[in-house]
Amino acid sequence: MKKILFFVLIFSAVKFSAQNKQVLYDFAELPQTLLLNPGAETNYKFHFGLPLMSGLSIDLGSSGAVLTDVFAYDNINVDDKISTLLNNLTTTDFVKFNSQIEVLNGGFRTDTKTYISFGFYNEIDAISYYPKDFFILFTEGNNPHLNKSFSASQLLYKLDVLGVIHAGVSKKINDKLTAGGRFKIYSSALNIESSNNTGTFTTVLGTDNIYKHYFSNININARSSGLFNEDEVIEDSDTYVNNIFFGGNLGIGFDFGATYHINQQLEFSGSVLDLGFINHKKNIKNTTAKGNFIFEGVEFQYDPNNPINYWGQIDSNFRKQLPTAENQESYISWRPVKLNASLKYSFGEIRSKICYDNTYKDFYTDAIGVQLYSIFRLLSPQLALTGFYQKSITHKIHTKVTYTIDDFSYANIGAGLSAQFGKVNLYGMLDNILEYRNLSSANSISLQVGFNVIFN
Amino acid sequence: MKSPTKISLIICFFVFSSCYESLDFNQLKGHVSKPVFSSALTYYTVVPAQFFNAAGIQQNSISDITQFKGFENSYIKDNLVKIDFNAEIKNGFDREVTILVDFLNKNDAVVYSFTPIIVEGGNLNFTFLEEIEIALNKNILNTTKVRISTEIENTGTQMNPADTREFVFKSSVTLFIESSI
Numbered sequence: 001m002k003k004i005l006f007f008v009l010i011f012s013a014v015k016f017s018a019q020n021k022q023v024l025y026d027f028a029e030l031p032q033t034l035l036l037n038p039g040a041e042t043n044y045k046f047h048f049g050l051p052l053m054s055g056l057s058i059d060l061g062s063s064g065a066v067l068t069d070v071f072a073y074d075n076i077n078v079d080d081k082i083s084t085l086l087n088n089l090t091t092t093d094f095v096k097f098n099s100q101i102e103v104l105n106g107g108f109r110t111d112t113k114t115y116i117s118f119g120f121y122n123e124i125d126a127i128s129y130y131p132k133d134f135f136i137l138f139t140e141g142n143n144p145h146l147n148k149s150f151s152a153s154q155l156l157y158k159l160d161v162l163g164v165i166h167a168g169v170s171k172k173i174n175d176k177l178t179a180g181g182r183f184k185i186y187s188s189a190l191n192i193e194s195s196n197n198t199g200t201f202t203t204v205l206g207t208d209n210i211y212k213h214y215f216s217n218i219n220i221n222a223r224s225s226g227l228f229n230e231d232e233v234i235e236d237s238d239t240y241v242n243n244i245f246f247g248g249n250l251g252i253g254f255d256f257g258a259t260y261h262i263n264q265q266l267e268f269s270g271s272v273l274d275l276g277f278i279n280h281k282k283n284i285k286n287t288t289a290k291g292n293f294i295f296e297g298v299e300f301q302y303d304p305n306n307p308i309n310y311w312g313q314i315d316s317n318f319r320k321q322l323p324t325a326e327n328q329e330s331y332i333s334w335r336p337v338k339l340n341a342s343l344k345y346s347f348g349e350i351r352s353k354i355c356y357d358n359t360y361k362d363f364y365t366d367a368i369g370v371q372l373y374s375i376f377r378l379l380s381p382q383l384a385l386t387g388f389y390q391k392s393i394t395h396k397i398h399t400k401v402t403y404t405i406d407d408f409s410y411a412n413i414g415a416g417l418s419a420q421f422g423k424v425n426l427y428g429m430l431d432n433i434l435e436y437r438n439l440s441s442a443n444s445i446s447l448q449v450g451f452n453v454i455f456n
Numbered sequence: 457m458k459s460p461t462k463i464s465l466i467i468c469f470f471v472f473s474s475c476y477e478s479l480d481f482n483q484l485k486g487h488v489s490k491p492v493f494s495s496a497l498t499y500y501t502v503v504p505a506q507f508f509n510a511a512g513i514q515q516n517s518i519s520d521i522t523q524f525k526g527f528e529n530s531y532i533k534d535n536l537v538k539i540d541f542n543a544e545i546k547n548g549f550d551r552e553v554t555i556l557v558d559f560l561n562k563n564d565a566v567v568y569s570f571t572p573i574i575v576e577g578g579n580l581n582f583t584f585l586e587e588i589e590i591a592l593n594k595n596i597l598n599t600t601k602v603r604i605s606t607e608i609e610n611t612g613t614q615m616n617p618a619d620t621r622e623f624v625f626k627s628s629v630t631l632f633i634e635s636s637i
Binding site: 024037047067068070071072078079137138140141142143144173203206208209210211212213216295296297298299300301302303304307309310312380436438439440 | 474476477478479480481483486488489490491492493494495497499500502506517519520521522523524525533542544548571579598604626627628630631633
C-alpha cells in the first residue's frame with residue numbers, strides 16, 4: 001500500500017511531457033531505431049528505405065487546451081468558453097508540432113562488428129508556450145487587472161524547418177556492449193524563435209495622476225532566419241525547399257548511444273540525440289526592445305510663453321528609454337537535445353534467428369521494461385516515462401505496447417507492429433490510442449509508419 | 457485468428473475507425489473580445505500665481521493643449537465602442553473653477569466638448585465621469601489634440617499671487633473595445 005501511495009505521489013507531483021517515439025525506440029531492430037539510438041543492435045547485412053516512404057512521423061499536441069474546449073457543440077457561449085480556457089491555462093502549457101520525413105535512408109555492414117547507416121530527412125519542429133499574460137491583456141485589457149504585472153517572459157516560441165543529412169556507425173565492442181555515434185549536418189530553411197525575454201507591464205494607481213504605467217526591465221528579442229529577404233517576407237515556397245539542401249544556414253550535431261547487456265536477459269540502452277547547433281547567417285531579421293519606461297500621463301504646464309509638444313516629448317522619451325531595433329546579426333540556435341534511456345528484461349520462449357554472418361542468434365520472445373525520455377525545451381526539460389511490453393510473434397513479426405505518462409496524459413497507450421514479408425519490412429506505430437476515440441478532444445497524437453528493404 | 461493479425465486489425469481499427477466529435481468553427485464568428493484599457497491622461501497642479509501675467513494682471517482663464525495620437529491606431533479606431541473620461545479634482549482655491557475639455561481635429565476644429573466641469577471653491581474631493589458612446593459621437597475619432605482650459609470665477613476680488621493653495625487636476629481615459637475575429 002505504501003508503494004502504491006508513493007507512486008501516486010510521484011505521478012501527482014511530477015509532470016511529464018513528450019515529443020517522443022517511445023514505441024519505436026529499441027523496437028524490432030528496425031533501421032529507424034538507429035536514429036533514436038546509434039548504439040542500437042542490428043542484425044542484418046544492409047538495408048535501404050523506400051525513398052520518402054521509409055519513415056514518416058507526425059507528432060502534435062497541446063497541453064492545457066483541446067479543440068473541443070472552444071469548438072464543441074455544447075450551447076455554451078463561445079466568449080465564456082474562451083474565458084474559461086484562458087483562465088485554466090498555465091504558463092507551462094504549450095502547443096507543439098513535429099514531423100519528420102525520411103527522404104533517404106540506408107545502411108550496410110562493413111564487418112561483423114560494424115554497421116554504417118546514413119540518410120537524409122526533413123524535419124519541422126515547432127513549440128510555443130501559451131503567453132497567458134498577453135492573452136489576458138489583449139482579451140480583457142489592463143483595467144480589470146490593476147497591479148498585475150503582465151510578464152514578457154511568457155513569450156516563448158520556436159519553429160524550425162530543416163533538412164538533416166547524417167551518417168552514423170554502430171559498433172559491437174564486445175558481446176555485452178554495442179556503441180555508436182552519428183554525425184549530422186543541419187540545413188535550416190526557416191527558423192523563428194523568441195526566448196529568454198524579461199520585463200513586465202504594470203498599471204497601478206498613481207500619485208500625481210490617476211494611473212501610473214510601468215514598463216520594467218523590458219528585454220525582448222525575436223529572431224528569424226530564412227523568413228525575410230531585405231525586409232520582404234519570402235513567399236516563394238521553392239526558396240524554402242531549396243534551403244533545406246545546404247541553403248546557407250548550416251549547423252552540425254551529434255548523436256551518441258549504447259546498448260549494454262547486464263546479463264543474458266537484462267539490457268540497458270541509452271542515447272543523446274541532436275547535440276548540436278545551427279549558425280544562422282542568411283536572411284536574418286532580428287528585433288529587440290530593451291529598457292524601462294514609466295508613463296503617468298501628460299503634465300500640463302500652462303506656460304503660454306513656452307508651448308510644449310507634450311506628445312512629442314513622451315514619444316521621444318519612450319523611444320530613448322525603451323528603444324526597439326532591428327538587425328541582421330547572425331545567431332546560433334541550439335537544437336533541442338533529447339535523451340533516451342531504457343531498461344529491458346527479456347523472458348519467455350527462446351528462439352533462434354539467422355544472422356548476417358549465417359550464424360544463429362538466440363532471442364527471447366517477450367520483454368518488458370521502462371524507458372525515460374527527455375527533451376530540452378525553451379522553458380525546461382520535458383519528460384516522458386514509459387512502461388512497455390514487447391512480443392515477438394515470430395522472428396519476422398514483432399509487436400510492442402507502451403504505457404506512457406507525459407504532459408498530456410497519465411494514460412497514454414501506444415502500440416506498434418513490425419512485420420517483414422520477404423525482404424520488405426513494414427512498420428507502424430500509434431501513440432495515445434485511447435484518444436483516437438475522439439480526436440477533437442485529443443491533447444496529443446503521434447504516429448510513425450514506414451517501409452524498409454532489409455537483407456539479412 | 458493469429459496474434460499478429462489481431463494486432464494489425466486493432467491498429468487498423470484505431471486508424472481507420474478513429475472518431476472525432478463534430479466541431480463548430482463558426483462559433484468564432486460570434487466571438488467578441490471586449491478588453492478594457494485604462495490609461496493616465498493629463499494632470500496638472502496650478503497655484504494662483506499662474507493666473508497672473510507678466511504685468512501682474514489676473515487672467516481668469518488659462519489653457520494648454522496636447523497632441524493625441526491614440527486614435528491613429530487602427531485597432532482602437534475600428535473597434536472602440538465607448539470612452540470613459542475620469543477626472544479627480546482638488547480645488548483649494550477660494551472660488552469656483554470651471555474646466556473645459558475640448559477635442560480638436562487636425563484643423564483645430566472642436567469635434568467634441570465635455571459639459572463644463574464646475575468645481576466649487578474648497579472642494580477637495582471632486583470626481584467627474586463623462587461617458588462617450590462612439591456610435592453617437594463618431595467625430596471624436598478624428599481627435600488629434602486635446603485642449604483643457606481652466607477658468608476661475610470672477611468674484612470681483614483678485615486672488616493673492618503669493619497664495620500657495622493649489623488646484624489639482626488628474627485624469628484618465630478608459631477605452632472599451634469590442635473586436636471580433
